[in-house]
Amino acid sequence: MSQSYELKAEARDRVGKGSARELRRNGKVPAVIYGDKQPPLAIALGYKDVYYKIHGGGFMTTIATIDVDGKKIQVLPKEYQLDPVRDFPVHVDFLRVSANTLVTVQIPVHFVNEEKSAGIKRGGVLNVVRHEIEAHVPANAIPDFIEVDLAGTDLGDSIHISAVKLPKDVKPTITDRDFTIATIAAPAGLKSEESEAAAEEGEE
Incomplete structure (x- = not known):
């Protein structure tokens, strides 16, 4: 904090x-x-x-x-x-x-271990869906940020809130779904190669 x-x-x-x-x-x-x-x-x-x-x-x-x-x-x-x-x-x-006040705040998201993401190593792009997460937290324990670990992620992966270790007593305001925080998108070059391959398969 x-x-x-x-x-x-x-x-x-x-x-x-x-x-x-x-x-x-x-x-x-x-x-x-x-x-x-x-x-x-x-x-x-x-x-x-x-x-x-x-x-x-x-x-x-x-x-x-x-x-x-x-x-x-x-x-x-x-x-x-x-x-x-x-x-x-x-x-x-x-x-x-x-000490008992609960507040609703927007907490910034920080991404770590990009170098341990196979998808990013292969040229993938980190596509951030949410730069902040709205959450209910105790007023005297507001975290500076929420850390999202990218280790082990690959191309096409989505990182959902369920995969994030939240600080104690931090509860997202969205509770009806496992919302996406970020995705590892394939690089443009790879996408065009895949579509060309798909097109060739279709011609055969």
């Missing part, structure tokens, strides 16, 4: 578009903390802090501590909005979390 971090914030009394615009002009980002059966809390965060966290990677899967005027609240980012033109943050929603 990515290293937790802390953000300083101040509670804001006023909400609404006018208040949010004023905050942004003053170098702040409006945000809301909600969940855990408590009323939503409107806060303002430093623009630079939020910008670097969002663009630094792992923002949506890392628990943060927000210090709101001295009161520390553990949260997980749930959603953020960027300005469509200038790419800077304009709003963030945070979810309060505790």
